[in-house]
Amino acid sequence: MKTFVRSTLALALATAFLPAISVHAQDKAAPGQVATAAKAVKPGQKTADLLPFHATEKLLPNGLKIIIVPTGLPNIISLHxxxxTGSRNEIEEGKSGFAHFFEHMMFRGTKDIPADKYKDILTATGARQNAYTSDDLTNYHTTFSKEDLETMLRIEADRFQNLSYSEADFKTESRAVLGEYNKNSANPISKLFEVMRDAAYQKHTYKHTTMGFLKDIEDMPNQYAYSKVFFDRWYRPERTTVIIAGDVEPQKAIALVEKYWGKWQRGKVQPAVPAEPPATGAIYKHVPWPSPTLPYVTVAFHAPAFSEVNKEHAALRLLLNLSFGSTSALNKRLQQDEQKVDQLFDFTPDNVDPGLATIxxxxxKPEDVVYVRDAILKTVAGITAKPLSDKELADAKSALKYGVIRSLDNTEQIASTLVRFVHYKRSYATMNQFYQLIDSLTPADLQAAAKKYLSDDSMIVTTLSNTALPAEVSQLPKLASFADKSxxxxxxxxxxxxxxxxxRFKLVFNAGAANDPAGKEGLAALTAAMVDAAGSKERKIDEIKKALFPLAASFNGLTDKEMTTFSGSVHKDKWDDLINIALPQLLEPGFREEDFRRLKDAQKNALTLDLKDNNEEELAKxxxxTNVFAASPYAHPVLGTIKGIDAITLDDVKQFWKQAYTKGALKVGISGxxxxxxxxxxQQALAKLPEGAGIARIAAPVGKVSKGxxxxxxxxxxxxxxxxxxxxITVTRAHPDFAALWLAKTWLGEHRASSSHLYQRIREVRGMNYGDYAYIEAFPGGMFQFFPTANRARQSQLFEIWIRPVAPENAQMAIRVALTEFDRMVNKGLSKEEFEITRAYLMKNVFMMTATQDQQLGYAMDSQWHHTxxxxxxxxxxxxxLSLAGVNAAIKKHLSAENLSVVIIAKDAADLKAKLVADAESPIKYNSDKPRELLDEDQIIGKRKLNIKAEAVSITPASKVFAD
Incomplete structure (x- = not known):
């Protein structure tokens, strides 16, 4: 389950120009009325509507809204x-976090369809399901084959109307929610936004993030009675919309919704969200951070709520993105020319009530924080004083249009995008109206919004650092002091x-991190970055960004162990522009010294800060x-090592480019x-690549098999x-046992799926953490995505179990539970029922893995690489x-629950080592009653001997990891 917390840089960048979810409980159609949302267009008449689909809408007498969107794409339906109801609705003091909590509780089932049965139904349909919570909305979404529509509407209606959970279930889930908070605690930007919002708001519920205040989360186990009040108050048909997109017949779908949802009763009048009083002065807050990190500075202003009628919100977010986004002059100056920052971002959320626009x-360097803050403030002062040019605004509008269109390449994405707009007024028309509003904006509209909202009184400046900052950072200057006086x-x-x-096109080269020279680890990744993020011989990178901006086009690289892929995307009308602007970055790179220094710093920061310091989960993976493939070409991260990155020169990059990116090393794919x-x-453009066969392919790396x-x-x-x-493991996609092991790992630990066995035994039953998964292919970045990224094909692979963070006192028990379940699979195999259910799931789920245009092309290129x-x-x-016997035989042949390499990220390493070596019983304590059989099982598992020898446990300070 995802949580849309506004306080993450990733979300800020990912949602640029796409409104976050907000709500107004208004409907134009009368109850029972069916309306077709798309307008009739006469022959030859132009329409400003952005969405090309014809939707059917109906408002039921109980207030439930139905929106049906046939997308023209076959076989799949996405139900949202x-x-x-979001964190905005948490109006009682001490009760923050409940909207997100119910995102979890909704998966606990009902009397008629308990959680296990619900999971079995999902597995049988091959569906992929999740949910997320924002400030203003909770969305539950499932994508599945069209023949399962009635089944999905039936089971979803049941849990919305008949959710049932015991106090014990409630308390168990509270541990998982706390685990999610703990998971997020390693991210400094999350804490910075949390402090910023707490300071910015006095009465409104936007004061807390979607996760809620830590003290409230810790107190959740005591709030069982209140949880019933919250659910009864906010989960009602008049606040809910059923969106069905895909291969669907509108009238049949509406009839099914009426059948299963029509008897749901309206709720009572809900209490009002408290209004925020006007801001009265600038605020400064500082967040001391306990771990090493680069300092952050944010400048936020109270901003207008989303509207598809009033221009102010759209104008302000468009202006800030133009002024501080990737194509802005300030971005070029601070990041590229002066190299003061490695990230500059803007984030203007689309809330139902006035939010915060943040830069x-x-x-x-800590000593540059004041300089960067003042550069931001000076830019703010400038955009209030001088309007943009007509061309700058026209380019921005073009980027918006093509950016949205290019994302609508699969049913799930279409439905997801629609959700972002529908629920302001529960109307399909909102999205089209919003983009019509964008079309109407003028430079004067943008300047007027800036003058109204970007003021000293509404400003909140927040900093975060591990070390001391200059004293003057707390002294906020007036915006007027930055006015242009000339x-x-x-x-x-x-x-x-x-x-x-x-x-979309992909250029796949047979060269990657496994080809890094000794002592220059990170060279392949840095070379790719110098291609896609450092400009061409003719154009600097800022000029390329500006040229691509109105096209909503992209050109970027991905480096893995044995391949580097450059992907391009553009609307067909702008194809020639992309070829002429972007491809020269690969064919004739700029190789400027200032870009090399900037990107070298960025890669080192990505390794030391983003991976090592701020992300325990990805660090352990x-x-x-690297431990399993020690002494092989896979023995370092794709990003390299600190020592290796430091040793790389610009001449090294030029030489690697010349050797790796040759005609003979290239495979090309294109779609659309x-x-x-x-x-x-x-073809003509790529003919300019250097001649040659490229770097010789490495021999398949041999992994180290642990002894115990x-x-x-x-x-x-x-x-x-x-x-x-x-x-x-030696099993890759080209191996005869690949499908068998894929089925086994799916049963044991399907990524981000609650149906997996490990997830059920560790997370669901025991509430020990946020999730537990298994893999037979490398899956970097797993905490950020649901499906594997294509173009990471490798000759050698790793079987892996990922145990997401647990409380320190439960670490040994978590390992014992995982090994117990893994050992059961290896030695006893799957049952006939487990085999049949998992295979049926995979037969359909494989379509989900390749649902998007990019995935289809990427997987096809990987098949070429594997010769499959x-x-x-x-x-x-x-x-x-497959047969059951064949799967169980493959498991025994390739997997062992005894000889495993283990990596643990922990605070008190010496104490944990002592516990592991002592092999004493590891009890687990629950904050609610558990079945006797589980407690008996815990006693057995807690005494399971791990037989770890003292010499088999090493302790490494985090500062030494990937150092050389």
Whole structure:
């Protein structure tokens, strides 16, 4: 389950120009009326509507809103059920976090369909399901095959109307919610936004983030009675919309919704959210951070609420993105030219009530924080004094239009985008109206919004650092003080032709981090960055960004162990522009010294800060990979090592580019409404690449098989304990046993799926953490995504179990539970029922993995690399041929629950080592009653001998990890 917490940089960047979820309980259609949302368009008449679909809407007598959107894409339906309830509705003091909490509790089931039965139904349908909570909304979404629509509407209606949970279940889930808070606690930007919001608001519930205040989360186990009040108050049909998008017949779908949802009763009048009084003066807050990190500074202003009628909100967010986004002059100056910051971002959320518009930066040196803050304030002062040009605004509007269109390439994304707009007024028309409003904006509108909202009285400045900042940072200057006082070759090309107007291409080179020279670890990644983020010989990177901006086009790179992929995306109308602007970055890189210094710093920060210091989960996973493949070309992260990055020179980058990115090392793929002319122009451009076969392919790395359990404890000042364990396997997609092991790992620990066995035994039953998963292919970045990223094909792989952070006192028990369940699978195998259910799930789920245009092209390129058939066909064919005996035999052949490498991120490493070596019983305490059989099982598991020898446990300070 996802939690949309506004206080993350990732969300701020990911949601640029797409309104966050907000709500107004208004409907134009009378109860029972069916309306077609799209307007009739006469032949030859132009329409300003952005959405190309015809939607059908109906408001039921009980207040439930239905929106049906046939997308024209076959086989799949995406069901979204947004409820107008978020952290904004947590109006009682001491009760923050309940909207997010119910995102969890809604998966606890009902009397008729308890959680286990609900999970079994989802598994049988092959569906992928999740939910998220924002300030203003909780959305439950499921994507599945069209034939399962009635089943999904029936079970969803049951849990919305008949949710049932015991006090024990309530308390168990509270541990998981606390675990999620602990998981987020390693991210400094989360804490900074939490402090900023607390300071900015006096009465309004935006004072707390979606997660809620820590003291309230810790007190949740005592709030069982209040939870019933909250649910009864806010989960009602008049606050809920059922959105069905995909391969759907509107009238049949509406009839099914009426059948299962029509008897749901309206609620009582809900209490009002307290209004925030006007701001009365500038505020400064500082957040001392206990772990090493670069300092942050944010400048926020009270901003208007979302509106598709009033121009102020749209004008302000557009202006701030132009002034502080990736194409802005300030971004070029601070990040590229002066290299004072490695991140500059803006975030103007689209809340139902007035929110905070924020500009922020991560600063490289503490002594530059004041300089960067003042540069932001000077830019703010400038945009209030001088309007943008017509061209700048026109380019921004163009980027918005094409940016949205290019994302609408699959049913789930269409429904997800629609949800962001529907629930302001529970109307399909809101999205089109919002973009029509954008079209109407003038430079004067943007300047007027700036003058009204970007003022000293409404300003909140927040800083975060691990070390002391200059004393003057707390002395906020007036904005007026910054006022301007002056008057040829052919390549094999995989073509996936479709009707989609967005053209995507991938250039896959057989070169990656495994080809880094000794002592220069990180060279492959830095070379790719110098291609996609440092400009071409003709254009600097800021000029390229500005040129691509009105096209809503992109060109970026991805480096892995054995391949580097450059992906481009653009609307078909702008194909020639992308080829002429972006491809020269690969063909004739700029190789400027200032870009090299900037990107080298950024890569080192990504390794030391973003991975090592701020992300225990990904650190443990990455360290496990390098430990298992020690003394092989896989023995360092793709980002490299600190010593290796320091040693890289610009000449090293130039040489690697010349050797790696050659014609002979390249595979090309392209998809969308592709013409022969497009293929020819791409061929012609790529003919400028250097000649040659490229870097020789490495021999398949041989992983180290541990003798028993070999443990590395990385000592770090952290609130929770992260654990990853695994072993090398020779099974890749080209191996005959791949489908069998894929099925086994799916049953044991499907990524981010509550149906997985480990998830059920560790997270659901015991409430020990946020989730537990298993893999047979490397899955970096797993905490940020639901499906594997394509173009990470490898000759050697790793079986891995990922135990998400647990309370330190439960670390040993978590390992014992995981090994007990893993050992059960290895030695006893799957049952016939487990085999059949999991195979049926995978037969459908494989379509979810390749649902988007980018995934389809990426998986196809990977199939070329592995020399295998198209992925979905290969998997379905091989799954259909599997037998239970064959799967269990493959498990025994390739996996062992005894010989494993383990990586643990923990605070008190010496104490944990002593406990592991002592092998004493590890009890677990619950804050609610548990079944006798579980307690008996805990006693047995708690005494399970791990047999870890003292010499098999090493302790490494976090500062030493990936140092050389």
């Amino acid at each position: 059920i947004p409820v107008q 922020g930066a991560r600063v490289k 008057t040829g070759a052919k390549f094999d090309m995989l073509v996936q032709k479709s009707a989609l107007p967005q053209i 990455e360290r496990l990979q 409404d592709v013409t022969e002319a497009m293929q020819a122009s791409l 359990l070999e443990v590395e404890i990385i000592e770090k000042n952290t609130r929770a304990t992260a654990i990853s364990l695994g072993q090398p 058939p198209e992925f979905t066909k290969m998997m379905r064919d091989n799954l259909s041929k």
